[in-house]
Amino acid sequence: MDSKNNFHRLCVWLFYGLVFFLPFEIDFEIQNFYNLWITPLILLAILLFFLFLLEVFLSKKMPKIPYLSLVIIYGLGISVSYLKGFQFTSAIQILWVIFRLAWLPIILYIVALKFLNQNSSLMALKILSISASISSLFAVIQTISGGEIFGGFITNQRYLGLFQKIPEWIVSGRMGNLYLMPQAIYRGHGGFHSSNLFGAFLSLTMCISWFLWRSSKRNRWFWLLMLILQGLGIIVTFSRSAWAAILSALWLAIVLEVIYLSKSNLDVKIVTLMFLSIILGISILTLISISEELRSRFISLLNPLNVPEFVWRLEVWEQAIGEIIKHPLFGTGTYDVVVLPDRSGNLISYGAHNLFVGLAYQNGLISLMIFVYILWHGFFYRSWYLLRRCVNLEGRYFGIGIYTAGVAFVVSGIGSSLMAYENISFFFWILIGMVVRSNFYNCQFVKLKQSISQPEGGRINA
Numbered sequence: 001m002d003s004k005n006n007f008h009r010l011c012v013w014l015f016y017g018l019v020f021f022l023p024f025e026i027d028f029e030i031q032n033f034y035n036l037w038i039t040p041l042i043l044l045a046i047l048l049f050f051l052f053l054l055e056v057f058l059s060k061k062m063p064k065i066p067y068l069s070l071v072i073i074y075g076l077g078i079s080v081s082y083l084k085g086f087q088f089t090s091a092i093q094i095l096w097v098i099f100r101l102a103w104l105p106i107i108l109y110i111v112a113l114k115f116l117n118q119n120s121s122l123m124a125l126k127i128l129s130i131s132a133s134i135s136s137l138f139a140v141i142q143t144i145s146g147g148e149i150f151g152g153f154i155t156n157q158r159y160l161g162l163f164q165k166i167p168e169w170i171v172s173g174r175m176g177n178l179y180l181m182p183q184a185i186y187r188g189h190g191g192f193h194s195s196n197l198f199g200a201f202l203s204l205t206m207c208i209s210w211f212l213w214r215s216s217k218r219n220r221w222f223w224l225l226m227l228i229l230q231g232l233g234i235i236v237t238f239s240r241s242a243w244a245a246i247l248s249a250l251w252l253a254i255v256l257e258v259i260y261l262s263k264s265n266l267d268v269k270i271v272t273l274m275f276l277s278i279i280l281g282i283s284i285l286t287l288i289s290i291s292e293e294l295r296s297r298f299i300s301l302l303n304p305l306n307v308p309e310f311v312w313r314l315e316v317w318e319q320a321i322g323e324i325i326k327h328p329l330f331g332t333g334t335y336d337v338v339v340l341p342d343r344s345g346n347l348i349s350y351g352a353h354n355l356f357v358g359l360a361y362q363n364g365l366i367s368l369m370i371f372v373y374i375l376w377h378g379f380f381y382r383s384w385y386l387l388r389r390c391v392n393l394e395g396r397y398f399g400i401g402i403y404t405a406g407v408a409f410v411v412s413g414i415g416s417s418l419m420a421y422e423n424i425s426f427f428f429w430i431l432i433g434m435v436v437r438s439n440f441y442n443c444q445f446v447k448l449k450q451s452i453s454q455p456e457g458g459r460i461n462a
Helices: 004-023 041-061 066-087 091-115 118-144 166-174 194-214 220-236 239-263 266-286 294-300 307-328 357-387 395-413 421-452
Strands: 027-031 037-040 338-341 345-351
Touching: 004 091, 004 118, 004 194, 037 294, 037 345, 041 091, 066 091, 066 357, 091 338, 091 395, 091 421, 118 194, 118 220, 118 395, 118 421, 194 220, 194 395, 194 421, 239 266, 239 357, 294 395, 357 395, 357 421, 395 421
Parallel strands: none
Antiparallel strands: 027 037, 338 345
């Protein structure tokens, strides 16, 4: 029994390490082995996968996995699309790319279901919140220093930097795209390679930090500090889609808390909701009054058709949809929709810049339909169930946190192909695993309470 507990504890701690690295894109290339890319996330995910297989082999029992048939079809569809689109040089590369891009995120969903209970899921989210705050602090320092500090050593490049020299062409290309032009303001990107993607990631973690702050009985000021740090991080990304996502999510969180968790009568709820909405509005006006750049960029959210980047995205979406019509089932298998030179003259590939269009373009409509169903049923339906039916207050706050994170995920996905990026894809599937596991425990507890209160006649006592 002790060895089994130690084994389970090891798996949980490895999972804690994995979620700590989620806000950081640190990877390096093994040049002497088929030029494969390795990251701490991948190493920990593979190790957890083998430990999961060992657990299943020793116990001779496969755990119950909701959506198993759907995620298998999803993984197979993505595998077929990559076989179509990638130019492979060896069988090893084929296996590695398909395993890493198609199956590893799904494996993390299964591993989260297997090894995380409610307490360990909560601890994992706390570690993630702290890690995201550290990465946000890096982003603030990057912007204040104009990219001179933490701007391009480990956090900005697709190289670890400790093991290999960073090529000059990567430095010039990456750094050139991180300035807000024409103001020449350095956009913070934390531990990510992209400011927009980092902003999208923070829009999700801020919903988690909001849940930790509102549900915590102790250390509430600490979680409020984590929320504020991530808020500063998302501001300095200057990502409009991330701003829209977190404002939508936080306002929705306030509405859901006042309506469903407040014990006041309807009149008091309406007054409270109006007051908190006014406070949120005043806070936004105060923030955007700090600088002209913040104000003009925020106001442009109200009229996106006058934003050149948004108009450009419309053209990319139109081009991507044309390719989806030609390759409806399994997509093109490639990320690139257009390839254009950056400010330094280097050719940079651009994806579909939309969560749903990007998934259909790269992996096809079959994968898109499965993804939409799991997003709706696994993310929104199950988190709503926790909000309305969970037996404890912390679980109901958890439901709000996950539900609003789903809203932030969809809104920020308007401008970025989020599932094409490993850290965000891992985060999505881990959250699905957590909410499914929490939902399962809550349903079991409700059934147990009903069976205790149910007499022999079969009717439940009022």
